[in-house]
Amino acid sequence: MTNLAANPQVDQLRARVKELLDEEKIAGFIGYERASGSNLKRRPFFMVGADLEPLVLDHLCTNGLAKYLMDYRHGEGRMGIAARGCDLLAIKRLAADHRINRDRVVVIGIPCQGVMDPVKLKAMGINDVAETEDQGDTFIVTASDGETREINKGEALLDRCLDCGHKNPDGHDILLGEETDNTPFQAREFAGVSRIETMGVSERYDYWKRQMDRCLRCYACRNVCPACSCRECAFDVASPEWLGARTTLSEQQMFHFTRAMHVAGRCVGCHRCEEVCPVDIPLMELNEKLMKDIEELFAIEGAHVPRDVEPLGQFQMDDPDEFN
Amino acid sequence: MSVTNGEPETRNTMEAAGFEQAEAWEPKIVGFCCNWCSYAGADLAGTSRMAYPDNIRIIRVPCSGRVNPQFVIRALQRGADGVLVAGCHPGDCHYSTGNYFTRRRFLLTRRLLEYMGIEPQRLQARWISGSEGEKFSRVVREMVEDIRTLGPNTRLRDAK
Amino acid sequence: MMKILAREDLKGLLQMLGEEAQLIAPISSDGVVLFRPIDDPDEVTLEYVNTVTSAKDFLFPQDEDILRFESGDDGGLEIDGIRPVEKRVLFGVRPCDAKGIDLLDEVFLTGQFKDDHYQDRRDNTLVISIACQEVAEECFCTAVGLNPGATDGSDVILYPHQGGFIVAPVSHRGEAAVDTWQGLLTDIDSETAQGAVQAYQEKSTPLGEEVDFSRITDSLATMFESPVWEELARRCLGCGVCTYVCPTCHCFGLSDEARGSQGYRLRCWDSCMFSDFTEMAGGHNPRPTKTERVRQRFMHKLNYHPSRYGQLLCTGCGRCVEKCPVGLHVVDAALKIKAAQEEAAQAQTGEVSG
Numbered sequence: 109m110t111n112l113a114a115n116p117q118v119d120q121l122r123a124r125v126k127e128l129l130d131e132e133k134i135a136g137f138i139g140y141e142r143a144s145g146s147n148l149k150r151r152p153f154f155m156v157g158a159d160l161e162p163l164v165l166d167h168l169c170t171n172g173l174a175k176y177l178m179d180y181r182h183g184e185g186r187m188g189i190a191a192r193g194c195d196l197l198a199i200k201r202l203a204a205d206h207r208i209n210r211d212r213v214v215v216i217g218i219p220c221q222g223v224m225d226p227v228k229l230k231a232m233g234i235n236d237v238a239e240t241e242d243q244g245d246t247f248i249v250t251a252s253d254g255e256t257r258e259i260n261k262g263e264a265l266l267d268r269c270l271d272c273g274h275k276n277p278d279g280h281d282i283l284l285g286e287e288t289d290n291t292p293f294q295a296r297e298f299a300g301v302s303r304i305e306t307m308g309v310s311e312r313y314d315y316w317k318r319q320m321d322r323c324l325r326c327y328a329c330r331n332v333c334p335a336c337s338c339r340e341c342a343f344d345v346a347s348p349e350w351l352g353a354r355t356t357l358s359e360q361q362m363f364h365f366t367r368a369m370h371v372a373g374r375c376v377g378c379h380r381c382e383e384v385c386p387v388d389i390p391l392m393e394l395n396e397k398l399m400k401d402i403e404e405l406f407a408i409e410g411a412h413v414p415r416d417v418e419p420l421g422q423f424q425m426d427d428p429d430e431f432n
Numbered sequence: 433m434s435v436t437n438g439e440p441e442t443r444n445t446m447e448a449a450g451f452e453q454a455e456a457w458e459p460k461i462v463g464f465c466c467n468w469c470s471y472a473g474a475d476l477a478g479t480s481r482m483a484y485p486d487n488i489r490i491i492r493v494p495c496s497g498r499v500n501p502q503f504v505i506r507a508l509q510r511g512a513d514g515v516l517v518a519g520c521h522p523g524d525c526h527y528s529t530g531n532y533f534t535r536r537r538f539l540l541t542r543r544l545l546e547y548m549g550i551e552p553q554r555l556q557a558r559w560i561s562g563s564e565g566e567k568f569s570r571v572v573r574e575m576v577e578d579i580r581t582l583g584p585n586t587r588l589r590d591a592k
Numbered sequence: 593m594m595k596i597l598a599r600e601d602l603k604g605l606l607q608m609l610g611e612e613a614q615l616i617a618p619i620s621s622d623g624v625v626l627f628r629p630i631d632d633p634d635e636v637t638l639e640y641v642n643t644v645t646s647a648k649d650f651l652f653p654q655d656e657d658i659l660r661f662e663s664g665d666d667g668g669l670e671i672d673g674i675r676p677v678e679k680r681v682l683f684g685v686r687p688c689d690a691k692g693i694d695l696l697d698e699v700f701l702t703g704q705f706k707d708d709h710y711q712d713r714r715d716n717t718l719v720i721s722i723a724c725q726e727v728a729e730e731c732f733c734t735a736v737g738l739n740p741g742a743t744d745g746s747d748v749i750l751y752p753h754q755g756g757f758i759v760a761p762v763s764h765r766g767e768a769a770v771d772t773w774q775g776l777l778t779d780i781d782s783e784t785a786q787g788a789v790q791a792y793q794e795k796s797t798p799l800g801e802e803v804d805f806s807r808i809t810d811s812l813a814t815m816f817e818s819p820v821w822e823e824l825a826r827r828c829l830g831c832g833v834c835t836y837v838c839p840t841c842h843c844f845g846l847s848d849e850a851r852g853s854q855g856y857r858l859r860c861w862d863s864c865m866f867s868d869f870t871e872m873a874g875g876h877n878p879r880p881t882k883t884e885r886v887r888q889r890f891m892h893k894l895n896y897h898p899s900r901y902g903q904l905l906c907t908g909c910g911r912c913v914e915k916c917p918v919g920l921h922v923v924d925a926a927l928k929i930k931a932a933q934e935e936a937a938q939a940q941t942g943e944v945s946g
Binding site: 304309310311312313314315316317350358361362365366368369372394397398401402405406420423425427428429430431432 | 536546549
Binding site for chain 3: 150171318321330332356383
């Protein structure tokens with residue numbers, strides 16, 4: 109079991125990628141690099157030529173990378189990618205939906221004990237992180253000027269990491285380092301969903317109305333989602349007009365309701381939708397509601413784990429029936 | 433947000449329900465009926481002269497499994513106060529398995545609507561066979577009264 | 593003699609403004625600060641460096657019906673233009689967003705075609721800005737010729753000073769408005785006031801120090817085929833976050849919707865980032881991949897618009913820097929463009945630098 113302390117990981121990663129390139133096992137690689145305009149954020153990295161210099165791997169590398177594999181599915185040679193457990197679920201989702209060919213991807217899996225939320229760090233006054241270290245219950249962040257600070261993991265983790273039970277990158281081709289303890293920090297309880305379920309109908313309506321009022325219909329949530337990969341998305345179709353262009357409340361509701369139903373049983377719980385939303389709509393509260401209901405109604409464990417046939421694509425004779 | 437013409441989206445609920453102040457409101461229900469069972473049942477109700485309220489507008493579909501949850505939303509947006517999805521009894525689907533998918537899908541749809549603050553009684557799904565003319569007319573009568581109690585739908589309405 | 597508004601009189605001012613016009617000001621929705629029409633001044637928050645979206649929506653709405661049509665029994669078609677007429681006050685705009693309004697004014701109100709709907713809204717809107725006491729990590733207005741105390745686009749600008757606000761009318765409309773506020777204002781020594789205002793105008797933005805837009809329009813003139821666009825585009829998600837949070841993006845689409853015998857012509861925001869931005873009837877799309885669309889975005893902002901109007905289509909508000917989920921923003925583009933230009937220059941002259 110590895111304690112994910114200091115970050116020799118990036119050196120290991122660079123070495124493994126270089127090996128794969130030298131052995132001609134991959135033609136390209138998708139990872140992470142530092143973002144410009146921010147000393148805190150990282151962004152997706154696409155290897156150009158064989159230049160691995162910008163490649164980084166630390167606890168602020170949080171972007172979803174899996175979906176980019178769709179951009180390379182027709183290229184020559186195989187594509188390498190760095191993936192933690194959540195991104196591997198996403199890769200499995202894309203493969204199950206036949207949107208990528210798993211055989212044409214080489215996954216370097218990264219064991220993970222949680223990554224940090226730049227928004228939470230900013231709120232703590234941290235704006236500059238050059239290096240990160242996982243100390244078990246804390247993270248140590250080092251600024252560009254060398255100053256270090258130790259922060260409580262519980263206060264810094266991305267929400268998606270709190271109840272994650274996929275700390276090991278199952279389904280990897282190559283494992284970076286050693287397997288790590290898969291015990292989740294918190295039980296998977298869908299607390300946000302339960303909170304809303306205790307509200308009265310009108311209170312719920314007002315709550316969602318307030319969230320949807322902020323929606324810009326930017327489609328960042330849809331575009332980043334590994335479960336949203338239709339060749340022609342219903343929302344892009346002009347005729348029939350499934351969704352009008354207006355941002356009236358009823359159209360916002362239509363968008364979010366529809367997308368939630370479309371990914372029901374297929375959402376892998378990666379939280380990227382919520383993380384990319386520019387106006388902080390708690391989208392996982394919708395997706396997790398459906399996950400929770402699917403698990404309860406149809407006796408399915410882990411509705412977020414991709415399977416050969418997803419819950420709404422199958423049935424049981426003895427499914428619950430409220431419809432007499 | 434919508435700032436059509438610079439005015440914030442405030443609407444009188446009566447106007448939103450789409451009727452003049454002078455008329456009394458009648459529930460408007462859209463009913464998706466599968467061709468082989470529930471539509472036949474509706475037909476039987478008619479030929480047997482079993483009266484059912486004309487608040488319901490029936491749309492015939494090949495199978496209840498064809499009904500997309502988005503139809504429900506659009507119906508409610510475009511003037512319906514309630515939506516009925518009627519299909520064959522599980523096990524009797526003309527296409528063998530269609531209504532099993534309907535069952536799973538609408539169990540979730542109803543819960544999601546409720547979660548978003550729409551009264552779940554506005555969406556009803558029922559199994560009605562081709563010989564159940566009496567059931568069809570009873571279901572419609574009951575649903576009209578349920579919706580009448582709930583009042584006009586104002587929560588999923590286009591501005592126009 | 594300059595005037596100052598005490599902090600405790602702000603509510604009174606907002607109430608007064610709200611009597612004559614619809615007040616639009618920043619509110620907090622679950623911690624997200626954005627502009628909304630409000631009835632109760634207590635809802636207004638001043639706890640923000642900048643709102644998450646600009647005030648652009650109130651002059652150039654995300655969706656608006658611009659005409660209504662109805663077919664009559666006689667087979668004729670009745671068409672009515674829909675003209676907005678409500679008076680509004682936009683309160684709490686930052687100098688970068690006010691400059692954004694200024695830039696949109698140029699697009700919609702000058703040249704051969706004046707946009708009636710934009711004109712109506714603009715004529716009926718009083719823009720009251722508040723200079724920036726705090727500068728965010730993502731702000732770079734100073735790199736595009738602005739500063740945290742700039743007045744372009746504002747009718748009145750307030751400079752926070754010792755708890756209150758120095759009131760500086762900017763336009764004629766602003767002067768007329770401030771005349772009606774006199775009961776709420778007190779005098780402040782001119783020299784003190786000028787000093788305070790100057791301090792705002794001389795504030796720097798850290799990110800603004802790191803990026804140089806000074807020759808970018810010329811650099812871009814020869815970069816249409818540059819490989820830099822493909823490099824940038826790889827990580828683009830193709831969403832509309834950047835264009836929608838931006839105070840200056842203004843592409844739109846028109847569509848007619850008819851139901852029965854009635855219909856509307858709808859104008860709504862479009863985004864050059866969407867895959868179907870230039871998709872045409874028949875399926876042809878001259879910007880088929882992210883590369884062409886990303887190129888379009890930055891060429892428009894940094895070359896096409898400046899070539900036509902003499903100003904960059906960017907006010908340095910930093911929203912794209914903050915909100916783009918993959919760090920593909922105008923600062924990154926500027927840095928890449930500069931690097932590419934320097935590389936090309938070196939190659940050309942054969943010089944080796946440093």
